[in-house]
Amino acid sequence: MKRSMVYLVGAGPGDPRLITIKGLECIKKADVIIYDYLVNVDLLKAAKPDAELIYVGKQGGAHTLEQDEINELLVKKAQEGIVVTRLKGGDPYVFGRGGEEALVLRENQVPFEVVPGITAAIATPNYAGIPVTHRNYTSTFGLITGHEDPTKDESSIDWAKVSTGIGTLTFYMGIKNLPYITEQLMKHGRSKDTPVAVIRWGTTAQQKTVIGTLDTIVEKARHIRPPAITIVGEVVKLRDQLNWFETRPLFGKTIVVTRSREQASEFADQLSEYGARVIEFPTIEIAKPDAIQPLDDAINNIHSYHWLVFTSINGVDSFFQRLFELGNDIRDLKGIKLCAIGPATEEGIKKYHIRVDCRPPKFVAESVVEELKKVTAIQGESFLLPRADIARSFLPEELRKLGGTVTDLVAYKTVMAQPGDTNLAEKIKNGEVHIVTFTSSSTVRNFVQIIGEKNIASLNGHVRYASIGPITTETAEELGLPVTIKAKEYTIPGLVNAILESTTSVSG
Numbered sequence: 287m288k289r290s291m292v293y294l295v296g297a298g299p300g301d302p303r304l305i306t307i308k309g310l311e312c313i314k315k316a317d318v319i320i321y322d323y324l325v326n327v328d329l330l331k332a333a334k335p336d337a338e339l340i341y342v343g344k345q346g347g348a349h350t351l352e353q354d355e356i357n358e359l360l361v362k363k364a365q366e367g368i369v370v371t372r373l374k375g376g377d378p379y380v381f382g383r384g385g386e387e388a389l390v391l392r393e394n395q396v397p398f399e400v401v402p403g404i405t406a407a408i409a410t411p412n413y414a415g416i417p418v419t420h421r422n423y424t425s426t427f428g429l430i431t432g433h434e435d436p437t438k439d440e441s442s443i444d445w446a447k448v449s450t451g452i453g454t455l456t457f458y459m460g461i462k463n464l465p466y467i468t469e470q471l472m473k474h475g476r477s478k479d480t481p482v483a484v485i486r487w488g489t490t491a492q493q494k495t496v497i498g499t500l501d502t503i504v505e506k507a508r509h510i511r512p513p514a515i516t517i518v519g520e521v522v523k524l525r526d527q528l529n530w531f532e533t534r535p536l537f538g539k540t541i542v543v544t545r546s547r548e549q550a551s552e553f554a555d556q557l558s559e560y561g562a563r564v565i566e567f568p569t570i571e572i573a574k575p576d577a578i579q580p581l582d583d584a585i586n587n588i589h590s591y592h593w594l595v596f597t598s599i600n601g602v603d604s605f606f607q608r609l610f611e612l613g614n615d616i617r618d619l620k621g622i623k624l625c626a627i628g629p630a631t632e633e634g635i636k637k638y639h640i641r642v643d644c645r646p647p648k649f650v651a652e653s654v655v656e657e658l659k660k661v662t663a664i665q666g667e668s669f670l671l672p673r674a675d676i677a678r679s680f681l682p683e684e685l686r687k688l689g690g691t692v693t694d695l696v697a698y699k700t701v702m703a704q705p706g707d708t709n710l711a712e713k714i715k716n717g718e719v720h721i722v723t724f725t726s727s728s729t730v731r732n733f734v735q736i737i738g739e740k741n742i743a744s745l746n747g748h749v750r751y752a753s754i755g756p757i758t759t760e761t762a763e764e765l766g767l768p769v770t771i772k773a774k775e776y777t778i779p780g781l782v783n784a785i786l787e788s789t790t791s792v793s794g
């Protein structure tokens with residue numbers, strides 16, 4: 287039998303990048319991952335493709351499995367002689383029942399290791415602008431459960447000592463009991479004017495912070511639902527100066543990315559870095575062309591071409607993937623010049639360690655022709671354009687008019703993606719989405735198809751549309767989507783800039 291191992295891993299407080307390197311390694315090597323409600327599911331993307339993912343979350347009263355069932359499951363899986371990663375929110379030993387799980391593993395002679403995580407009481411105040419200790423304010427910091435049953439005769443919390451004996455107090459799971467907690471603290475000598483912060487979904491793009499004092503916070507935080515943590519103490523005042531996270535330019539904005547899943551991440555990452563909450567709603571999938579023979583023929587006769595012109599990164603990747611599949615390599619491209627429509631396509635080509643000979647300053651087909659004219663005759667030269675099935679005919683037509691020989695072939699096709707989030711239209715109407723972004727005409731067309739042509743008009747006024755360039759904008763407006771955010775430079779960074787400008791101008 288293989289050696290079994292259970293890793294009890296702290297996934298951190300919400301921001302997936304706050305997991306430890308060791309924790310991430312445990313996700314990567316797991317055969318089974320058993321994870322909780324508070325674990326950011328983005329972390330599961332790092333798992334092996336065939337890893338079994340088991341959700342055992344307990345959200346308020348709704349438990350998928352009771353704790354002893356979770357314990358049993360851990361032991362049972364481990365006894366199969368595999369690597370089990372038990373992923374828990376924050377730190378596994380801070381109010382996470384990690385101690386109980388470890389004891390059960392020990393009783394059953396299952397080997398285990400425990401990987402610490404950043405706990406909510408440390409991370410979420412930080413992301414709300416609150417250092418939990420500071421020399422001028424407090425030298426003590428306590429982590430307390432707020433989950434105690436207030437009707438119990440004997441409290442396991444010594445309220446008299448806690449109230450005045452510790453500077454910064456943090457309460458986990460204390461939202462329901464907030465009236466009881468604040469009452470106990472004031473009753474036992476903590477000033478009613480002590481500042482208090484309640485932070486919900488801390489360290490995520492949905493973070494919400496409410497500030498008050500011991501005697502006002504119950505009223506002010508009445509709309510806050512779990513999961514939230516409560517911080518009591520003078521350090522809360524530092525938020526006025528140290529609130530770095532919620533003041534990022536796109537914080538509080540929800541932005542939809544409609545690109546294909548493969549291409550979404552670079553764009554989504556940039557938006558997230560500015561604080562946006564990103565919903566990936568891929569409208570496109572990239573697939574092999576229906577007929578691959580024309581591409582194969584072109585690759586086999588590659589030396590009959592003077593120029594290889596790429597108008598998208600998908601064109602680049604599809605071309606090279608096929609080139610390699612046919613047993614060729616980049617030496618076969620010797621002597622052939624390459625043109626890229628824009629910087630992203632150029633980067634895509636550079637990945638294959640090839641220099642680009644021509645790249646126009648403006649990233650549309652019109653500009654490709656202008657730039658090619660500057661560097662080559664066109665007349666009498668032959669061009670290979672590995673493109674999408676739905677690419678515009680402008681470029682090949684123009685090159686032909688100028689005397690070039692053009693092979694315009696389908697290197698990949700774009701198909702409509704299966705809708706990921708079936709509730710998107712509802713979310714838009716409810717005001718939960720602020721901006722929908724389009725990075726090509728086909729993202730617009732497919733978005734309209736997925737949402738339903740007849741429903742599009744009802745979204746107007748509830749959301750803003752952002753477009754990467756003039757062709758995409760034209761398609762959107764033809765289909766009844768008013769574009770108010772337009773990239774000045776027709777690239778992803780250009781689109782990000784336009785979004786940044788549009789949000790700062792609105793909020794003054």
Ligand code: SAH
Pocket residue numbers: 299300324374375376377378379380381382404405406407410457458459460485486487488489490512513514515516
């Ligand atoms: N082991 C976890 C705590 C589990 S108890 C840790 O170390 O953080 C669950 C409680 O943790 C929640 O009720 C809430 O009070 C707090 N919590 C966890 N993640 C949080 C987050 N992102 N924002 C606010 N509170 C959080």
